[in-house]
Amino acid sequence: MKKIGFISLLLLLLTLVIQIVLVVQLRKATIEKVHKVATLALGEATERFLDGDLAKGGFTCGMSDDTTFHWKGRTAFISSIADFHTRMLDVTYDHLFENQMLDCNRLDSIYRQELLKHEIEATSVLVLKDKEGSVLYPEGKLQIPGHAIWTEPVQVGYDCQHKLVAALSPLIILQQLKWNLILAGLFFLSFVGCLYWQLSETMGSVRKGKIQAEGVAHIEHELGKPLNGILMVVQDLAERQDGAWTAGDREQMGLVNNRLCHIRNLSETMLYALKQGNLPIRREEVDVRHELQQAIEMEKKPSVKINCRVAEGIEKARLDKVFFRAVVANLLNNGIKYNKSMAPEVNIDFSREGNWGVLKVTDNGIGIPKRKLKRIFKCFYRVSDQRTKDKTGFGIGLTFIKRVVDAYGGTIKVESAENQGTMFVLKFPVYNEA
Numbered sequence: 001m002k003k004i005g006f007i008s009l010l011l012l013l014l015t016l017v018i019q020i021v022l023v024v025q026l027r028k029a030t031i032e033k034v035h036k037v038a039t040l041a042l043g044e045a046t047e048r049f050l051d052g053d054l055a056k057g058g059f060t061c062g063m064s065d066d067t068t069f070h071w072k073g074r075t076a077f078i079s080s081i082a083d084f085h086t087r088m089l090d091v092t093y094d095h096l097f098e099n100q101m102l103d104c105n106r107l108d109s110i111y112r113q114e115l116l117k118h119e120i121e122a123t124s125v126l127v128l129k130d131k132e133g134s135v136l137y138p139e140g141k142l143q144i145p146g147h148a149i150w151t152e153p154v155q156v157g158y159d160c161q162h163k164l165v166a167a168l169s170p171l172i173i174l175q176q177l178k179w180n181l182i183l184a185g186l187f188f189l190s191f192v193g194c195l196y197w198q199l200s201e202t203m204g205s206v207r208k209g210k211i212q213a214e215g216v217a218h219i220e221h222e223l224g225k226p227l228n229g230i231l232m233v234v235q236d237l238a239e240r241q242d243g244a245w246t247a248g249d250r251e252q253m254g255l256v257n258n259r260l261c262h263i264r265n266l267s268e269t270m271l272y273a274l275k276q277g278n279l280p281i282r283r284e285e286v287d288v289r290h291e292l293q294q295a296i297e298m299e300k301k302p303s304v305k306i307n308c309r310v311a312e313g314i315e316k317a318r319l320d321k322v323f324f325r326a327v328v329a330n331l332l333n334n335g336i337k338y339n340k341s342m343a344p345e346v347n348i349d350f351s352r353e354g355n356w357g358v359l360k361v362t363d364n365g366i367g368i369p370k371r372k373l374k375r376i377f378k379c380f381y382r383v384s385d386q387r388t389k390d391k392t393g394f395g396i397g398l399t400f401i402k403r404v405v406d407a408y409g410g411t412i413k414v415e416s417a418e419n420q421g422t423m424f425v426l427k428f429p430v431y432n433e434a
């Protein structure tokens with residue numbers, strides 16, 4: 001989860017950086033394009049004069065020899081054809097301006113046509129300034145917003161040294177990036193959605209963890225303290241030397257003491273398992289029959305028939321003794337508890353499939369409704385209906401069992417039919433090499 005959050009954030013930052021780089025680059029490219037368009041428009045406006053009206057204006061200029069350009073009795077050194085061309089445009093501009101023949105409106109319309117040719121549709125204003133920076137065109141008060149983007153000036157004229165600049169609205173950039181920005185916006189929104197979903201998931205897990213921790217603490221308090229209290233009283237009574245107990249009484253007291261110790265150990269094991277993230281499996285050679293018998297001893301009830309079968313070849317297995325006994329005791333306890341049959345019966349069967357042990361615990365009890373089967377392994381979940389309302393429990397037994405099976409890398413399956421019975425099938429490796 002944490003990793004996904006970090007990657008999302010990184011991708012989001014990357015998208016933002018890409019968008020910023022894109023805007024900056026596009027801004028630069030647009031400024032260059034508009035600058036080029038302004039230069040082209042100016043060139044076209046002056047060339048028209050050179051093509052047609054040159055003679056009319058009494059304007060004379062030309063080359064005296066291969067390298068000397070002359071006009072108005074002045075000369076300049078020319079090194080290339082491009083040089084000559086620039087010089088021609090400059091002096092033509094000066095001539096037009098000085099003789100009030102420069103048609104700025106015409107220049108402006110050429111500029112706009114050029115803009116369209118370059119697929120720039122947004123508003124852009126062409127401004128002509130003199131040496132001191134005063135605006136010559138457009139006439140009247142120049143209304144250009146402060147956030148407008150300006151192109152680099154095009155120097156015009158030889159003597160006049162005017163500047164031609166264009167102001168563009170930043171909207172041009174946004175317009176060009178329209179689809180890109182819409183896509184980035186959608187991308188951004190989906191990321192925010194993902195982050196929100198992730199945050200609520202994490203908060204949910206934290207809340208769940210808190211509830212679970214509080215629940216475990218509650219059970220510890222409800223179960224552990226009274227059990228220890230009863231155990232102390234029982235041990236005190238059993239140790240009385242005043243002759244109040246017969247040998248038979250002592251034996252009974254010993255049995256009660258043993259059972260209580262078992263129950264305390266079992267509840268401690270389960271609570272420990274619920275608190276731990278990963279259960280440590282400590283394998284040892286276990287006498288399976290003996291362990292099953294111990295679990296039966298702990299849970300048996302005179303009214304319930306308990307059958308136990310251990311298949312050949314699995315009498316000894318490498319298992320975690322404590323967890324094994326606790327798992328069997330829990331399943332057995334449920335088989336007895338959730339049983340309203342006239343002849344309650346629980347069958348325990350332990351067999352071998354290769355290196356795997358298969359534990360089946362079957363009862364003829366009340367069963368579990370199909371739609372609730374998926375939830376029974378959730379912590380604190382209990383099926384609550386008419387048939388279970390008189391049954392006490394905390395809803396942690398199956399969670400514990402599932403954790404143990406998971407720690408083995410095994411599987412747990414349940415089959416159940418209402419009012420007919422339930423079967424739990426656990427498979428887990430019983431040898432290290434599995």
Ligand code: ADP
Pocket residue numbers: 334335338363365366367368376381382383384388392393394395396397398399422
């Ligand atoms: P608890 O028995 O303390 O409620 P468990 O985690 O052992 O908690 O079981 C969860 C729920 O699954 C029980 O409340 C019960 O409704 C149902 N359940 C478990 N085992 C059986 C069974 N053998 N027969 C019928 N219902 C069962």
